[in-house]
Amino acid sequence: MGKDNNSNTHEVTLVEAVNLALRRALSDDPDVVLLGEDIGTNGGVFRATEGLKQDFGYKRVIDTPLAESMIAGLSVGMATQGMKPVAEIQFMGFIFAAFEQIVCHAARMRNRTRGRLHCPLVIRAPFGGGIQAPEHHSESTEALFAHIPGLRVVIPSSPTRAYGLLLSAIQCPDPVLFLEPKRIYRMVRQRLVDSGKGLPLDTCFTLRQGKDVTLVSWGAAMHETLQAAERLARDGIECEVIDVATISPLDFNTIKRSVQHTGRCIIVQEAPRNGGVASEISARLAETCLMHLRAPVQRVTGYDATMPYPRQEHLYMPATDDIIAAARTTLEGL
Structure with missing residues (x-):
């Protein structure tokens, strides 16, 4: 990750921008917690969470078992009780084990409780092809989730938008599926100011x-x-x-x-x-x-x-x- 003389300005790839946004969210909001398979000690398959467990501790960057349904269900429970979980599904092809929790619970929570409970949950998942991965690692099934009322589906296309949209997703009071196009994780670099400012959701x-x-x-x-x-x-x-x-x-x-x-x-x-x-x-x-x-x-x-x-x-x-x-x-x- 390149760094300019200004300590808050970086030349970053998309995956590094995701890391910066997660680091900023953890620093600014004690309610933010990360969880997922291999995200802590190993820093994730694509190193999107590299260094965060070392800096914020195992209680805020949590390595989970290989159980997507549990990851999603635990995140829904945490979100309804005032926390802001950011859960990682290692590849989008693995998300179907968590589908029931996302669709039947996270997306319906506000409606089910007539607004009494919110579900400020972000589920991150690398998606799409182009990296010569094996089966179940290259799916682009965003339309399945776009069909679900109560669930936002956000897809960044550059480092600056990944940073700004992820910060806004974490602060959103409703669940957000944040799909990261892994083919361009390291394709380009952009100059990014780590200001903590989000970009608007629901906007082209x-x-x-x-x-x-x-x-x-x-x-x-x-x-x-x-x-x-x-x-x-x-x-x-x-x-x-x-x-x-x-x-x-x-x-x-x-x-x-x-x-x-x-x-x-x-x-x-x-x-x-x-x-x-x-x-x-x-x-x-x-x-x-x-x-x-x-x-x-x-x-x-x-x-x-x-x-x-x-x-x-x-x-x-x-x-x-x-x-x-x-x-x-x-x-x-x-």
């Missing part, structure tokens, strides 16, 4: 202004989406690029305004095509922006198949060329 971020076509994505796929926008710009095609960041609840108004301006939209997701978040955004655009659309909405997605094993993984992942091809298709009427 417009990363690039344009007039010809709107590109919408989140997580690791933002990398290819921005690359596509840069290459299209060389041909005089101006893309407006939107990072959804919080896929549930969705800040649809930001997307709607952009598409009303450009008249065209490409939505990029790594997850399978059927029933995905891209489908939801596309449906809403059809309902509200039909008279503004100059061409059908295009989706660039993964396949309706299990993520392949490492040697064929690259064939599954949406690529920059795929996004450019979709943009050219939707721009053919220019």
Whole structure:
């Protein structure tokens, strides 16, 4: 982790930004507790929690058994009693053992108790493919959780957004599923001021202004989406690029305004095509922006198949060329 002369300024990767945010939250709020498999002594599989047990002790950075249902259930109980647990599920493919606790208890707690109890719980999970991992280590099943009322689903796409969104998630009075795109854990570095200030949840971020076509994505796929926008710009095609960041609840108004301006939209997701978040955004655009659309909405997605094993993984992942091809298709009427 690089450090500038200003002691609060760092040049960090996304995973280092997560570590900084967790460290800041532990320092600022005694109610914050971390728990998960191998997060303490080993610092986590991806070293997102490295050094935190040594600095804050085993009572606040807790190594748990290999039992995702227990991790989630314990976290729900802690959250309803005034603590702010941040639980790690080692890979998103392992989260299904915790599904019942998240969906039936964490997400329903405020409604079930008519507001008497809150559930300020964050569940962190590395997700997505691109690192040549074995089975159950490369899932992108965010749409399953985006369907659940009472549960926020947040996905950062850069170090600065990982830092700010995680801090806000920890302070949120309701449960947040915080999905970290592991393919870009160490892809880029950004200058980050460790100020303790969060970024707004439930908000899309417009990363690039344009007039010809709107590109919408989140997580690791933002990398290819921005690359596509840069290459299209060389041909005089101006893309407006939107990072959804919080896929549930969705800040649809930001997307709607952009598409009303450009008249065209490409939505990029790594997850399978059927029933995905891209489908939801596309449906809403059809309902509200039909008279503004100059061409059908295009989706660039993964396949309706299990993520392949490492040697064929690259064939599954949406690529920059795929996004450019979709943009050219939707721009053919220019």
